[in-house]
Amino acid sequence: MVNTTFIFCLREISRKYISELYPCFRNFLLLAGIFFFFNQPCVNGQTGKLFFITSSRITFTSKAPLETITATSEKMKGVVDVSSRSVAFSVHNQSFVGFNSPLQQDHFHENYIESEKYPDCTFSGKIIDDFDAKTDGNYPVRVKGLLNVKGIGVERIVKGTISVKGDELWMTASFFVPLSDHDIRIPRIVQQKIAPDVEISFQVKLRKEAGK
């Protein structure tokens, strides 16, 4: 029964994701909810409309004239509620690997994303366009939500695809994020090495929670 309360919280919070009220509290609850679901498989029938990430791959790419930087994480967590069509994803900054050098990775955490202060990047929002989670097929959708990087939330409309295959849900998307939106400043000296707009692409596989 504890689960129901959390689901309720999750929905309510997703719905109000943009609200400027209590941003810290909101993030905390959201993540708490996600982790709770991972650790405690639910047996409640009512929660059958929730899909959880089972595998994921998120990559960011900065294509600058002098250097291309790519890093990937496969440890994204998240949940999609198909009834309210709300989504919530979170990824640990420290889980990104694949930088061109360890030094670069350190710079990424220390100078740009400030991982100690802001350990996670999150995206929570709602799916704008219609799709049918019961019918197999590919659905181009837009997801509108708040992308929170380095503690700064910016509203984004992300175009992507949802593929329904039985109990599985695949989501893929790719979009550009201007670094300036999240107060990530690039020193003039490395401007040729870091692009002002970074491309984010991700693929996630989600599975209906009731099946567990």
Place this chain on the structure above:
Amino acid sequence: MKSIFWQLMFLIWVFSARAQQPFFRELVIDRQDDDIKTNTVFQSPGGLIYLGTSKGLFRYDGFDFRNLSVENNCSDLQITAIAGPYKEGFCTGSEKGELLVWIADKPERIPAPFHSPVKSLFFDDNNVLWVATYGEGLFYRTGNIWHRLAGLPDPFIYTLQQHSSGLLLAGTDGGLVVINKKLNPIRYFVYSSKHGLPDNIVRSIGILPDEQVLLGMQEKGICRFDLKTRTFIPVTSEGGWAHGPVNVMVRLQNEFWLGTEGKGLVDYEFSGDRRTRHFAPGVDFPCSRINAMLRDIEGNIWIAGDNKLIISPGEKIEFVSSIEGSAIDSVQAITSNPDGYIWYSTPKGLYRFDYLAKGEERLRKFIVDPKFPQLHIVSLFEDAHASLWIGTFDNGLYCLDPHTGKVRRFTEKDGLPNSNVISIHGRGNSVWLATLGGVVELRRKDPVKLHDDFSCSIQTNGSSPLHNGFVYNVYVDTKNRLWMGTDGKGLLMYDGYSLHNFPVLKSKDVKIVYSVLEDLNGNIWFSTPHHGIYRYDGRDFRSFNLANGLSELEILGLGLDNNGNILAINRKGIDVIQNQSFQIQHISEESGLKQLDADLNSIARDRKGGVWIGTRSGIVRFYNYSRNVVQHPRLEIHRVLTFMKQDMGLKDTIFDYNQNTISIEYTGLWYSRPEIVTYRYRMKGYSNDWIPTRDRIVTFPNLPPGKYTFEVMAGLDGQFKDATVASYSFRIKKVFWRETWFVMGILLSLALAIILFIRDRDIRFRRMESLKKEKVEYQYETLKSQVNPHFLFNSFNTLMAIIESEPVKATDYVEKLSDYFRNMVQHRDKDVVSLEEELEMVETYYFLQQKRFGEHLSLEIDIPDSWKRTFGVPPLSLQLLIENAVKHNAVSYETPLKITVTATENHTLLIRNNLNLKLKPDASTGIGLENIVNRFSIIAGKEVKVTTGDHEFTVEIPLIAI
């Protein structure tokens, strides 16, 4: 006459021309701060422009931006929406959901239950406030109670619009919501992609005619929605929508301007040709992301985008300035054709472009004569049969039939008097040419076979041309009369039979006429280089010059707009002469017309009535959309100051006599061009003359007291016809001592004082009279008693007794007796005598009586010496009391009489004697004592106490300080 023609029409290039482009002017809100993001623009019913910005609320009157939020200490609010009118003011909503009501530019908070950004708000017909929030849905307020419209598909609302049918339309992330607020409970319907909406994110809504609305979406551009059938009508755009999310839209006459998220401005023509034009940021348009737009009552369009505020005259004036990046320069001749083409020539050649083409305009360049690729074309005319006549310098005349591509050249061999053709005009089958060799008519023979045959003859009116001077302009009017603007002869007219000139003009020294034009009512207008414009109605000439509103005398061309108004093109811009009122409106810098170097008579009118003007720097199109816009500045008196600083607001209308230096501040709102607003004012009660000024404040020093009405009018460039009057009445009070109440008060108190004085004097007279009477009575009494025969008899007896035995004493006695009578006579007229004098009398009397009674009579006086001079008594009063005692008592050996006079502490004298009344009293009137009592009360207002005991008689008399 051999006609040469070739079937050659060189089509060289097809350009994609830059769309004709409106003029955009940037306004600077704050020179110190370039980071003011304007979220919304609002015009109050009074005409003032208010801006809701990231730095609060600004007010703009055409001259200054005033930050009302800073003035009222609420600059932390980001204003995102404004609505009104509400209670003589308006209402603003902020980024955090705060609502403020502004009345007289002072804010007051309305409590509201939401905290999300306010995207839209408005008051409906029942004064219910509707608020669309971005995150918490839709709210409305009836009375003081807030209601939330529950169950909307999405709480994120971009826009809320009211349709004239009473329906409300909300654009959300979940589609279009149509709300019927007339139903109870309020019902709504959601239209999303299931119903045919191309894109569920509806960001903006505009109201179209015929119960339709236009929706601006996130990705799919725009679509129409029919409110009657509740269906979506796609707006086709070739190759999909490439201009990004449509944030806002504003309706112009036949178009919507769409503001996009990052792709500048899009112009969508919703009626007629339904074309769309894109003004790309950085190229045609100064900003990329547009947040807000407004069409004001003058017809200007306000655009807030990025950190900029832009004002545009809208589609009234548009420019075609460049083609593929290379500028159109030095347009020398221009003409239009009914199919929507504009022909124009520059030194580089002849061009035609299609201004009605959907999407991008098509422009073509023609080579008329392959032998002369650089033809110098100075005149163009398309006749009734769609043939284009091309007049050149030095190369004669060409006629081009665009349908067949045939070109024919006319030279001097064909009868042309001269190979320079300055001006061409015609009607029907006749074409008139102004050449340097004279004016000739070219008459087409067979109109039916026109397209195949160019056979025509040049009429030369006998053997010589019609007029062989220099002619600037030929014009054939609807009555087939030929009008000529000449150099030297002024205006000439040829009616087919003879040539007419106008002696009236000669008397006015009008020798040069540049342009001639007929208006829709058959009047002939013509312009001169130095005398402005004339209008000839067949009988009289009416002059238009600087005095009646023309901005320049030198007119480069005359045109006729879509409303039948006359356009006069000058170097500064265009003067529009209204066809009915003859009021002149100037269009210049505010619309981007700066240094309008138009070539003489390089002007054309298209089939919609748009006027095209060829200039050195491109082509200008003018279209008059003035039907529902105001023609005069809105005028408002803001405040009244005394002595230039004390702000009295406008509610105070009564001033003290010393607050008589009064300044009145007013502004005429004319956002198109604030600097041309002029005013005239008068102060009724002071002077009835109108005084012209450009100042927005007028000061009246030292106004005398009285009633005044200040009236001010605002006009454009000194024209006040039909202008509204703003007035302010007030009164200056008189100095208080000239006020009626004060004068009346003074008169009343004066009268009162006089009455009181008279009464007082009356009382004093009466008192004096009674005193006189008392005194007379007393004197009489005293005299009577003193000349009493007993007293004399007794005195003489005493004298007789001593006269022989003691002659010295007798002499002494007689002396005292005479002293006594003298004193009595001396004092009787006085009111008061000093105690010393009175006591002297008493002593004398006692001396006289003691001689008679010897030791049986004794008098003891015990009065401090200091009193004798400082106090007094009525004369003879003390003496009378002593005398009374002697008179009424028997004085003998057995019964001695002892009288004492002592002073008391209360400044009175106590006169005491033992009682030993005579058995047979002397005859007495009894007046003596009473008289004394009266005299004391009259003179000193003091009382005399008389006490009669068994053995003692006491009288206490008060002393009078002298």
